[in-house]
Amino acid sequence: MDALNHLMTGFAHALSPENLLWALLGVLLGTAVGVLPGLGSSMAVALLLPITFQLDPTAAFIMFAAVYYGGLFGDSTAAILMNTPGQSSAIATAIEGYQMARRGRAPQALATSAIGAFIGAILSTTLVAFFSPAIIDLALQFGPAEYFALAVFAFLATSAVVSQSMVRGLVALCIGLVISLVGIDGISGAERFTFGMPQLFEGFSIVTITVALLAIGEVLHVAGGHGGTESGALRRSGTPWLGRKDLRRTLPAWMRGTLFGLPFGVIPSGGSEIPTFLAYGTERKLARRRAARGGAPDEFGNGAIEGVAAPEAAGSATAGTAMGALLGLGLPTSATAAIMLAAFQQYGMQPGPLLFERNGDLVWALLASLFIGSVMLLVLNLPFAPLWARLLLIPKPYLYAGITTFSALGVYAAASAMADLWLMLLLGLLGFMMRRYGIPLAPVLIAVILGPVAETELRRALAVGQGDVAVLFDSGISLALYALIVIVLGVVTVNRARAARAARAQVSAPHPAEKV
Amino acid sequence: MTSKQRTLRALGAAAAALIIGAATVNAAQSGDGASEARSKLTFIVPADPGGGWDLVAREGQNALREGDVVANSQVVNVPGAGGTIGLAQTVRQAETSNMLMVTGTVMIGGIVVNRSAHTLEDVTPIARLADDYEVIVVPADSPYKTTADLVDALREDPRAVAIGGGSLGGTDHLLAAMIARDVGVDPQQVNYIPFSGGGEALTSLLSHSVDVGISGYNEFSDQIEAGNLRALAVSAHEPVPGIDVPTLAEQGIDAVLPNWRGVMAPPGISAEEREELTEIVTEMTRTPAWQDTLERNRWDDTFQSGAEFEEFLSAEIDRITTITEELGLS
Numbered sequence: 118m119d120a121l122n123h124l125m126t127g128f129a130h131a132l133s134p135e136n137l138l139w140a141l142l143g144v145l146l147g148t149a150v151g152v153l154p155g156l157g158s159s160m161a162v163a164l165l166l167p168i169t170f171q172l173d174p175t176a177a178f179i180m181f182a183a184v185y186y187g188g189l190f191g192d193s194t195a196a197i198l199m200n201t202p203g204q205s206s207a208i209a210t211a212i213e214g215y216q217m218a219r220r221g222r223a224p225q226a227l228a229t230s231a232i233g234a235f236i237g238a239i240l241s242t243t244l245v246a247f248f249s250p251a252i253i254d255l256a257l258q259f260g261p262a263e264y265f266a267l268a269v270f271a272f273l274a275t276s277a278v279v280s281q282s283m284v285r286g287l288v289a290l291c292i293g294l295v296i297s298l299v300g301i302d303g304i305s306g307a308e309r310f311t312f313g314m315p316q317l318f319e320g321f322s323i324v325t326i327t328v329a330l331l332a333i334g335e336v337l338h339v340a341g342g343h344g345g346t347e348s349g350a351l352r353r354s355g356t357p358w359l360g361r362k363d364l365r366r367t368l369p370a371w372m373r374g375t376l377f378g379l380p381f382g383v384i385p386s387g388g389s390e391i392p393t394f395l396a397y398g399t400e401r402k403l404a405r406r407r408a409a410r411g412g413a414p415d416e417f418g419n420g421a422i423e424g425v426a427a428p429e430a431a432g433s434a435t436a437g438t439a440m441g442a443l444l445g446l447g448l449p450t451s452a453t454a455a456i457m458l459a460a461f462q463q464y465g466m467q468p469g470p471l472l473f474e475r476n477g478d479l480v481w482a483l484l485a486s487l488f489i490g491s492v493m494l495l496v497l498n499l500p501f502a503p504l505w506a507r508l509l510l511i512p513k514p515y516l517y518a519g520i521t522t523f524s525a526l527g528v529y530a531a532a533s534a535m536a537d538l539w540l541m542l543l544l545g546l547l548g549f550m551m552r553r554y555g556i557p558l559a560p561v562l563i564a565v566i567l568g569p570v571a572e573t574e575l576r577r578a579l580a581v582g583q584g585d586v587a588v589l590f591d592s593g594i595s596l597a598l599y600a601l602i603v604i605v606l607g608v609v610t611v612n613r614a615r616a617a618r619a620a621r622a623q624v625s626a627p628h629p630a631e632k633v
Numbered sequence: 634m635t636s637k638q639r640t641l642r643a644l645g646a647a648a649a650a651l652i653i654g655a656a657t658v659n660a661a662q663s664g665d666g667a668s669e670a671r672s673k674l675t676f677i678v679p680a681d682p683g684g685g686w687d688l689v690a691r692e693g694q695n696a697l698r699e700g701d702v703v704a705n706s707q708v709v710n711v712p713g714a715g716g717t718i719g720l721a722q723t724v725r726q727a728e729t730s731n732m733l734m735v736t737g738t739v740m741i742g743g744i745v746v747n748r749s750a751h752t753l754e755d756v757t758p759i760a761r762l763a764d765d766y767e768v769i770v771v772p773a774d775s776p777y778k779t780t781a782d783l784v785d786a787l788r789e790d791p792r793a794v795a796i797g798g799g800s801l802g803g804t805d806h807l808l809a810a811m812i813a814r815d816v817g818v819d820p821q822q823v824n825y826i827p828f829s830g831g832g833e834a835l836t837s838l839l840s841h842s843v844d845v846g847i848s849g850y851n852e853f854s855d856q857i858e859a860g861n862l863r864a865l866a867v868s869a870h871e872p873v874p875g876i877d878v879p880t881l882a883e884q885g886i887d888a889v890l891p892n893w894r895g896v897m898a899p900p901g902i903s904a905e906e907r908e909e910l911t912e913i914v915t916e917m918t919r920t921p922a923w924q925d926t927l928e929r930n931r932w933d934d935t936f937q938s939g940a941e942f943e944e945f946l947s948a949e950i951d952r953i954t955t956i957t958e959e960l961g962l963s
Contacts, residue, residue, distance in 0.1 A: 163682035163683065163710075166682060166683075166691060167691060167694065167695070167708075170691075170695045256836055257836060257839045257840050258840060259836065259840060260836075260837055260840040260841070260842030261826075261837070261842055262842070301714070301746075301747070303800065303801060303827055303829075304801070304826075304827060305801075306746055306801045306802065306962050315713070315714050315717060315718055315721065315747065315749070315750075316713070316718065318713060318714035318715075318717075318718075318747055319712070319713040319714060319718075385829075385832070385833050385836075446832070446835070446836065447831075447832050447835065447852070447855065448832040448833065448835065448836055449830070449832055455683050455830070456682055456683040458683065458832065459682070459683035459684070459687065459688065462688065462851065462930070463688065463691070463692070463929075464929075465928075465929035465930065467851060467852075467854055467855040468855070469855030469856055469859065470855060470856065470859040470861065471855050471858060471859050472855070532710065532711060532712050532713065532718075533709055533710070533711055534711065534713075534718070577826050577837075577842075578842075580795065580824060580826050581795045581824075581826065581842055581843060583792050583793065583824070
């Protein structure tokens, strides 16, 4: 096993006291920025870029990667405790996680998410260490047509999140699509909904949207007296230990979530959000089916532990394969990876097929440190779960004032633009109104993330094919994805029809007279 | 006093101490006799962290520190609208004598595409620092063996050749247009597919979604060396040392497009202040740290300042603006 030997040498490097210290610093910083809404790992790595002039590359990349992983571990903390996700990758976690916290199960939710993030990170890092050529091959199978098919698939698959009320879900989806249209169209250069304001030319940044709708909107909601912390349930913090019953439900959910996350790590602009929603949607459907078959009751909406486990594992599973795409292809698939790519260039290195040969020492030490960092993060997060839960003992005004401050800080620091703060307030009000009138927020974020991907890739594919629609069905991958969509739609329709028939039968059953 | 109140008090005191401390340090630094720019210099980067302009500012910051040219320099990113948001911010900072905005070829196109209210004529030119070059590549198994093959295909049916590169109106797009124009093809007919960066364009090339890729040489260098991509031409004036690829000019195509990067100061500064900034930047480029920067990034040293730079700038603005307008992007 060649890779195993390399990895062992890598561990020897990464386990030096100095490198361990950088990894520890990185995971601490990453967790901190992950917890705070508005600050994310991409901003932290950008702020750390200048240290590349002082540090040797191995130490610097160990620290950057640790920040990246730390962000994906930390992002769920505020999402679960206060319904204010620290990064967009924790939006799906917030849905059930916050419900768990409201029912006094905050420590369990935090522990589930920490273990889920750990499993996702370790499995995806293992995959990269031993099978990185396969990952790169996968990434190279995808062109615009395949990305578009994937986006269509993701739209339909995540509709499970939308489906509580079709109309409200569609309203939210449309709000998201409209928000995502603002700005100069990258393909044609046309201005859309910019009202001639240069501040709107780039469109809304995903950070501003996430922070405004989820953090500011929640703060306003709580301030408006509709907040959910009415009972003392939130304040009860028990052991973080998951009972056997919990484990039986979370274990398969962690695995399924990881499977969703792995392929998405290598897909640009798919980011870590899409697989979290896919994982969430799948768990929800499975729970409903299980309940229908007379198994354990469907707890979705009331704090289902699978709804926390799967998205967390999916989110951090993208981190490992994203590192694979970055190292082996020079393809940044997330904002943080893009800045790490810049750091490579600052050292005069170009990630790509030759990096493993030229800078093998660095690559393997980095991969080894990803394992070490994941273990550190688990050790760091698990015992802290009950401690974090005690954060809720801070009086609400202080807590939410703090969230507002950090949100504003993060949004302003991203581009040092006042306009972004006004947009944040505006969208925050929108988020408040949506909460007030029971319009779900997740579809907005799905539309904001997937809408532009679907549009850009469709137009790129059509441009390549000179307007011929056949180009969309030209590859095995896209055909397989469309076939999957058709099958899923077929199954859903048949099930619906069957359910409707069953419902009719039930209605007519108590009236035997009619049968005569 | 409860323990909670005590904790809050202590936190407040610590925060206050930190702020006061920072203010004192700041005051001490700006208190010495040297010019304002020598004690504290701000780089405005009109793009996100991690891009080409950001790299110039951060390498510059490092050279200023290593060479003891400026005591304290900072980088502020003001991204958006092809760099014109940062340009507008710099114009608003009129008479600020310790500020440099990073700029280059891309901003000239950006000003046209974004219909910017301000142009590069509204700021004070200081210096051109370095150039890098574009490379035109095809996948290793592409039917286009040489630039001539590519040109033939373009002449036959420009829509059938999908060319991938960076954002609309950026250097990659402009080079595609310049090549088309020189070989007698309408630049607007070029089937140009913009990607958000070289990495994304690269996967599309390797998955055979696009036929031709254009980007900075460094973005593709590794794949060229690994044999996955074939370089057809570079956009430099003269063959670049260390890059074994013919220039477009050598292959009979009049399309020279250096991707230059330089620095500009806000408007309204005095002649002495401008002189001081030019002196600082000149000293910076002479430091060993900056020489190392040029080598590491394979940048061409094209330092120019004063009248020489102004002349280059105005010619470049005319040239690039014309091409951008020909592309129908204005």
